[in-house]
Amino acid sequence: MSSSRKPRLRSVRRTAVAATSAALAGMLLAACGGGSGGGSGSGAASSGPVHIKVWAWYPDFKQVVDQFNKTHKDVQVDWVQAGVGQDEYTKLKTALKAGQGAPDVVMLEFQELPTIQLTKGLLDMGKYGADADKGNYVDWAWKQVSDGDHVYAIPVDGGPMAMMYRADLFKKYKLKVPTTWAEYKEEAAKLHAADPKAYMTDFGSDETAGGWRQGLMWQAGSRPYTYSASKLPDIGVKLNDDNAKKVYEYWGDLVKNKLVDTQSYATTDFYNGLSSGKYATYIAAGWGPGYLSSVAKATAGKWRVAPLPQWTAGGTAQGDWGGSSFSVTSQTKHPKEATEVARELFGTSQAAWKIGIDQAYLFPLSKPILNGSYFGDKKYDFFGGQQINKVFVTAANGIGSFDWSPFQDFAYNTDTSEVGKALQGQTDWSAVNDNVQQQVASYATKQGFKVSR
């Protein structure tokens, strides 16, 4: 889910005071209070349960925490909502740099793990038995969180991608549900010709959509990084192979012909487009249905889910956007108990997952839940009673492995800037990948990596 709620909650936070001051103040408070908070648990020792501080931003997470606390005697979870996505990472990185103030367990998206791991912010949970969970999770997800028998996180949810579309609009304009990207473009032209105010979708050109663009490249077969923490300082960086270029040339073409909108994903204008019928499709991930049904309530019953269009007819290539996990930070004073919390908050617990699936639209990566009938057969009124998880589960099982770089924020930001330049007409769409490659590779070199292409 991760990025799922990111855009919406972000805008709410912005209203609060999202600017730096709040983040900084929170961070300082966290830094000051952290010492005593973490200390009190160990100081009181022997008497009473160990308290583990958890940072997470899942909606309705409180129920999951209550569920955990009710079923555990020696360990109790203290949950803190420390901000969504980048907001939380900023706090975490600062606390790790400061040497105190980090929680025991923290929710991290997959792409963030190598960065925090490299700066020695994560505990190797393999030493505390986490390796035993390997069989519980789908293969590609376990590869995202581990390196041999080193385990840096326990997967929670994923973001296998699919296409959501407005069945009513498709019917109205006599559009065919596209199965290939070529068809997608044809239908986009048909729709826009029929109603110049409508677009096939919105091309997320902003930073919050960095994972979306990466997910589409993942599907196209691009594997930009070859990285393993055990092979430092070697890293492979290749952001401009033909598969990656294909994706930007395709979307650049749609943008140039004004067949898709270019609104930022984190704006009210974008939510409005989803609910007003301005966008006929929304290409999203396994957490997307929850996001969509909360920002576009008025369109309930009109949406359906179809597999992601393919580059070659009949193909089954899949991509992933987002996905979260629980990591134990290196600052924890209770590595054993923190690992237990990370493994069992969701884990294979039917009760916790029932809350996660029903309330938070989490997409489970835990095999017994993912392939279980409760999840697979669930019907969604918002999607006209469709069993949408059948589409997503197929996608989830077809996702290949993927390495993230340990400087993913930099890579996403650079990508966003270059896409911005292309939108502005300053650079050609075919040059975007080359420019990103050049900048990311030079950044990596400067950071001490031995970069190979």
Add this chain to the structure above:
Amino acid sequence: MSLLRQQGPPAAVPLNQPVTSEGPAHAAGRKAGRRSGQLSGRTRHKAMGLLLVTPFGLLFAGFLVAPLAYAFWLSLRTSTLVGGDHFSWFANYKQTFTDPHFLSGVRRVLVFGVVQIPLMLGLALLGALIIDEVTSRLAKVFRMTLFMPYAVPAVIGALMWGFLYSPTFGPVNSLSNALGLGKFDLLGHSLMLTSLGNIVTWQWTGYNMIVLYAALQGLPREVYEAAKLDGAGQIQTALRIKIPMVSSALVLTLMFTIIGTLQFFTEPRVLEPTASSVISPDYTPNLYAYNLAFQYSEFNYSAAISFSLGAVVFIGSYLFLFATRKRSGLK
């Protein structure tokens, strides 16, 4: 005039403060010396003076000197993701002044300032001259309304404008649509600097106007009468008398504005999530320093950028003061 001249320098060079605070201690010592035994009285009062200065000194050291020193120390080191941490002298500074991201940010705020600053101060001056001339109830209302945006926190102001600029909901676009002018992408590439300039102008014009208005109020009224006797009209009085006489206040507001512009941060930061393909992480030097530290964990380089920006601001404002002091004939 004389009053205004006093206002200038201390504000411009705040570091003078510790020196001046020692002044009264000396004076007190001398006075006391006359009353009771010279040496003991003087030392006692000197100690007293030091004691009184201590709270300030502690705060000054704790909240200004120490963080600055730490940041400077940070800026002289280099720590990379893989290579570890080492002392690198001025390598970060060397990198700063050849970094296209930093330089493009500086260039951007300069371009921004060249257009926005004269516009805003011109409006502020015009407003101040008008409310100085008109002494009616209306002037009071006018003064209050123009000043009001300054009372709105910058973050809230920027958020509010972000919504006003929205292509779907924003009144600006509804209006231009209704008038048949089509859409303006106020958060797009071509208009972003203008949109930001509008927010800043909205926020700060009233503040500057009040400063200039206060200066105008301080002018001796007899001068106006003399001008009137000489046959000067209102416009001539304004151009030939009022504006030259408040020039030092103008210099002051101009300098604050230049400093503020070079440190441009809040508005682009608040609009960044709505338009992150337009407002890049290096959009302004200050934003760049922030993103380097808190997103890329490049604390060392970020510290160097901050110091370099500080140097640019310091040298820039000093040169500006130097140049205007000669030209405005204040000496």
